[in-house]
Amino acid sequence: MKKINILLADDDDDDRLFFSEAIEQLGLSVSLKWVVNGAELLDYLKTPNIQLPELIFLDLNMPIKGGIESLIEIRSTDYLKHLSVAIYSTSSAEQDIEESLIHGANIYIRKPSDFDELKAILNKVITTNHQYHSSDLSKENFMMVI
Amino acid sequence: MKLVLGYQVDVLAKKVVEKELTKIGVSYKYHNSSQIELLEELPCPVFQKLKRNLEEYGIHIKETQQEQLIQKIKDTVSEIVHDDHYYSFKISSILSDKLNLSYGYIASTFSEHTLNTLENYIMLQKIERAKVMILSDEYSLTEIAYKLNYSSVGHLSNQFKKITGLTSTSFLRIMRRRNLLYNKINNG
Numbered sequence: 192m193k194k195i196n197i198l199l200a201d202d203d204d205d206d207r208l209f210f211s212e213a214i215e216q217l218g219l220s221v222s223l224k225w226v227v228n229g230a231e232l233l234d235y236l237k238t239p240n241i242q243l244p245e246l247i248f249l250d251l252n253m254p255i256k257g258g259i260e261s262l263i264e265i266r267s268t269d270y271l272k273h274l275s276v277a278i279y280s281t282s283s284a285e286q287d288i289e290e291s292l293i294h295g296a297n298i299y300i301r302k303p304s305d306f307d308e309l310k311a312i313l314n315k316v317i318t319t320n321h322q323y324h325s326s327d328l329s330k331e332n333f334m335m336v337i
Numbered sequence: 338m339k340l341v342l343g344y345q346v347d348v349l350a351k352k353v354v355e356k357e358l359t360k361i362g363v364s365y366k367y368h369n370s371s372q373i374e375l376l377e378e379l380p381c382p383v384f385q386k387l388k389r390n391l392e393e394y395g396i397h398i399k400e401t402q403q404e405q406l407i408q409k410i411k412d413t414v415s416e417i418v419h420d421d422h423y424y425s426f427k428i429s430s431i432l433s434d435k436l437n438l439s440y441g442y443i444a445s446t447f448s449e450h451t452l453n454t455l456e457n458y459i460m461l462q463k464i465e466r467a468k469v470m471i472l473s474d475e476y477s478l479t480e481i482a483y484k485l486n487y488s489s490v491g492h493l494s495n496q497f498k499k500i501t502g503l504t505s506t507s508f509l510r511i512m513r514r515r516n517l518l519y520n521k522i523n524n525g
Contacts, residue, residue, distance in 0.1 A: 336502030
């Protein structure tokens with residue numbers, strides 16, 4: 192099985208550590224890269240000749256460039272608009288969820304505080320997204336709240 | 338003037354393959370002219386494009402039997418889910434008939450080589466078809482449940498919620514607002 196490239200944009204050190212440990216323990220063949228805000232994310236995505244990630248996890252509240260702003264930029268850039276984006280946030284406010292999905296997020300994850308729960312969520316999100324990625328399923332209507 | 342040409346097929350093949358791989362921007366390891374290792378998984382449409390591009394040079398990507406079978410299973414599931422004639426039959430028995438293999442074998446091969454179970458994949462395909470029907474505004478949820486062979490509207494609603502985390506009503510509302518927003522952006 193080839194590696195699944197995943198990119199995480201989150202400004203919180205602890206959250207990034209929590210996330211990467213959960214990914215490591217899943218036993219999936221994943222290569223994880225992270226950045227600390229939306230500006231760094233877009234810079235990275237716009238680097239010439241990089242392999243674009245299969246899935247981007249995006250925190251909502253980040254300094255310099257936040258999640259929604261980054262999402263809007265991804266969706267309005269021709270060679271990035273097809274990428275799968277998962278918003279990864281502590282907010283479970285209905286309004287944040289709807290706004291994220293309306294602006295083109297495929298997945299909205301309410302950050303859990305329990306480690307095993309996080310593992311289960313990440314497993315479901317990565318494997319489901321992989322089905323869209325590796326089949327002829329259209330990503331246009333791909334929407335998931337977890 | 339007549340030119341007499343001699344070829345070093347290996348060099349030729351290497352050049353062509355490298356050119357095509359660079360074009361799609363994938364990193365790879367060139368083992369020899371018949372074996373190249375891609376270091377990342379390619380999205381399905383990109384893989385199909387690479388396959389077509391190489392075929393122009395008479396180069397074929399040999400897929401393993403397992404990969405061919407997985408693709409065939411996916412195609413067949415999609416065909417069944419999109420064909421209303423099959424609505425009253427069990428997908429497992431149609432799959433087994435069409436591929437001439439036992440359902441147990443089909444299902445175990447599928448889960449061994451993808452990150453999902455076949456049951457889950459079929460559920461996903463059905464919900465995707467339901468989404469398209471919901472968005473078309475031509476069918477009631479009851480009609481959709483009937484067409485996709487769910488035992489009741491409740492069963493469809495539950496599965497929709499289980500897979501997407503949303504009710505079908507929220508899904509429709511969000512998609513409409515998203516399309517409005519996208520139209521606004523595209524029209525300046």
